[in-house]
Amino acid sequence: MAKNISLKTLPQKKHRILVMAHAHPDFSLGGGEIAAYNLFKAYRENTKVEDAWFLARADRRRGLTGAISLRRPNEYLWEQGVLDWHMMKAAHQESLTTWFADLIRALKPTVVHTHHYVHLGLEYLRVIKQVDPSIKIVMTLHEYMAICRNNGQMIKTGSFKLCSRESYDECHQCFPDKTAEDFWLRKHYFLSHFALVDQFVSPSEFLRQRYIAWGLKPEKVVVIENGQADEPILPPRPLAEGDTRNRFGFFGQINPYKGLDVALEALAQLPKKERKKITLEVHGANLEQQQPEYQEKIERLREPLIKQGVVQWLGPYQPHELRQRMAGIDWVVIPSIWWENSPMVIQEAFVCGRPLIVSDIGGMREKVNNNVDGLHVAAGNIRAWQQTLHATASVVDTWIQIVAGIKRPLTYDDCAKAHLTLLQCGVLGLKG
Amino acid sequence: MTSDATNSRTANKIPADKQMFLAVIDDLKPADELDKCATPRLSTSGKQVQEDPIYFKSGANIVASLKIDTARITDRQLEIWGWCAGEIQLQLLCNGQPLKQIITHNLRPDVAETLKWAEPEKGFGFTLKAMALRTRRNQYTLQIQYKDGQKIRSFQHPLDLEKVVSLGEISSGVVHAIGHLEVAAASHLIQETIVVGWVINEAYVTVWLESENGDKHLFNNALRIFRQDVFDAYAHSFGHDAREGGFMLLIHGILPGEKIRLMAMSGDESIVLGIIECARLEATSIACARWLLGIATPLSQMQKRMPLIDGPIIDAFLRYEQQGWTELSLQIRQFGKPAVNPYVSVIVPLYGRIDFVEHQLIEFCHDAWFIENAELIYILDDPKLTDIFPALAEQLYRLYRLSFKWVWGGVNRGFSGANNLGASQATGKHLLFLNSDAFPQQPGWLQQLLSVLDDHPEIGAVGPRLVFADGSIQHASMEFMRREELGIWINHHPCMGLDPTLDPAHHLTLVPAITGACLAIRRSDFDRIGGWDTGYLIGDFEDSDLCLKLHAEGLKIAYLPTVQLTHLERQSFKLLGQDDFRTRVTIYNAVRHQNRWQHLIEGLADNHG
Incomplete structure (x- = not known):
């Protein structure tokens, strides 16, 4: 699906790349900041790159000071924030044209590869070009924040209905306190700042198409998947005589969009005899930060299942613990009821040699091939999840067949190389 | 339906501000005991029922209410006007003796509205008349009886009578x-x-x-x-x-x-x-x-009333206020280099919202022609903005690096006054008046507009197409339309809400008038016609008035659909004709407008209609 990038080698001067992200993995473990940080490290190690830096917005618990500080060599933190989420405006305006501009002047990057605007605001794009219009800006898009005011989820507020496109009137219906004209202003603001970006990168074709439908020019958006650690696949979970591939794992955030309740409900509705043949391990985080109603819903569903040994609640994990946790399961499930972009756990599962069962929408549908390296299930459909979990848990053959279809994902190095090729040959045309 | 019943009970509960009067009533003794008193009185002052309504209750509910608006006596006749609701019997007494009286009723929708009671067919209003006695030192009272459950309560209100003199003999049935x-x-x-x-x-x-x-x-x-x-x-x-x-x-x-x-x-x-x-x-x-404008007159008579009554008073106040403007000192902040002999001055009044300014700068700052040729002036026209706008302007200048200045004239002057102030601070050969919520879609838009003025000496003002946020037409010229039911000409926006591809105009077109949201005019013509008229209320009709002034000078007005801006003007869903303040203002302005330009408007309506 990724656009073909020709690998013509051209004489060139080496790039100086500043990678920017909305958070630093030292403090926050979202997929976007981890991808950005790994790419920064891969750039640094690449011989075609003269130097690379990382600038991440951080909350140092002393307010939005606007200050930029050194975290470690080549890594900076910026105490910036966003208070106006409608317009995504930086809270500390003065630091844009002072400290941030000074940093750009001092680092003299040829490329700023930014991974987000959330928490940063959009103005920094303008300031980069103001300091030096020859600096190329590459932006990797991680969700639909520009398109959708509802945390970039493209789901209707309240109803959790999937939404396919922005429109001023429909957005106003989701946010009655904002008028259709307010949404025009929002889009005008986003598009005018996106016009300063020379190249967009999308980890999925699905997200790319959403942004094209919204207003980005197709030639300005290419697909490059996020890179992964270059590690070997894990051996299959050892089975005792007569065992089946019946251990499923849920990984990541627990919130209403992630659909854990759909999987739990599916298990709860199975006949007890069948249910007891299945184990779902929940390696989930941040349930305690959700609305009380959602916490209660999960609690009500999980309690009898945990008692019966059907659900094992294992809690959150650090990145380095992931492989060990995946070693004990057969399938990774992603029952999300929102579109997703390119969930990191899909690539991580493939690195570990674990097939996936995913909702059949958006980035999940794209990244997991049905009956090739995983299975699709109708999103949010409890009965369909019930059938699929039951069917796959009953046998071994399906698993063997699907595992064989898994391909090695892009490594960090592959990902950096793809970006460097893009810098040479894409619309950027940085021929040196 | 239970909720309705509850509501009506609630409505009958005594409002807090009426408790005082009820306390007076509660102190009254029942009718049988009252009879023993020499002069049973409602209150010692006699003021309450004549200055404020009085409420009668049975248990916790108000069951009746009474108000006397006017009570007067001529040399012949006693006249009481007022309203009463609920089961109340009124009887005029003189020295304790009942008078022969005539009572008539009329509708009082204002009372029904206030009480939230359904008005009976005969109406809440009443007029009570009786012959006055010719003897001196008569004491007139109003006996009031109302039902409290099964009991009839009765008491007397000494009337505070206004003495007036009437002509003629009531006995003959003729009052002059x-x-x-x-x-x-x-x-x-x-x-x-x-x-x-x-x-x-x-x-x-x-x-x-x-x-x-x-x-x-x-x-x-x-x-x-x-x-x-x-x-x-x-x-x-x-x-x-x-x-x-x-x-x-x-x-x-x-x-x-x-x-x-x-x-x-x-x-x-x-x-x-x-x-x-x-x-x-x-x-x-x-x-x-x-x-x-709150003094009620049927809407259809407003156009007759306003030039006689409202106009001279409002005009006088406006003149008084505008004389005061000349004494105010201006506050000016220039960012970047001041323009020297700019080709055009772009004048943008600011009132209420200032977040639009950044969106305009986004468009202006990547327009090379604009940067080279335009002098940008923001006119602060809102005292509420004088704290926040200067700080925002500093931030925006740091980000956008586009030279501009803002001017604060010390007081809100309205659309015309702010634009005139802008013109007084402008040095351009041409003037472009722009609303703060209008955003160019392409660089070069201003150059295209102004080339019309340069190439066509017969044209006095030109404006572009404006589209709403959804891309449909907001402005594709204005024409004059008669609203006969109100007796006025209004400014009509043809093609509003249509896809711009449906705009009948494809190139420069002569039209009756254009909006003031984006209007280009030569400096010399602007000065000759005396600028924007400041006699209209709250921003309406000033733009067509300016166009009519140019027409009166023999100049034409043009619409250039090949230039398009986005205009975030909120569509008003209130219909003209609803009897609210906004409608009355529109009528006021429309009447002023047509009294100034009657013949031109009719001529233009004929030519373009």
């Missing part, structure tokens, strides 16, 4: 003149005084208003209005003469606090029909307009 002054208001800032009331007189009786110094003001210039309440009360005595009983009249040279008398003369005898003390008018044009 009667009237009442309801409102009079003046201001020490202006000359005009407004007087509102009603008067009915037979043809041979002369009536006039008289001020304390003896100046007489006849009703020749008064606006006469049909008043249902007056008609209902007096048609049986005066016949057709009772039809246009209401009046509104402007008189001059009276100060607040002075008394005005309504006088009548028949033969050699002049008599006072009514008297009122002149109140103080609200001291700003807008507050005064709000009050004035």
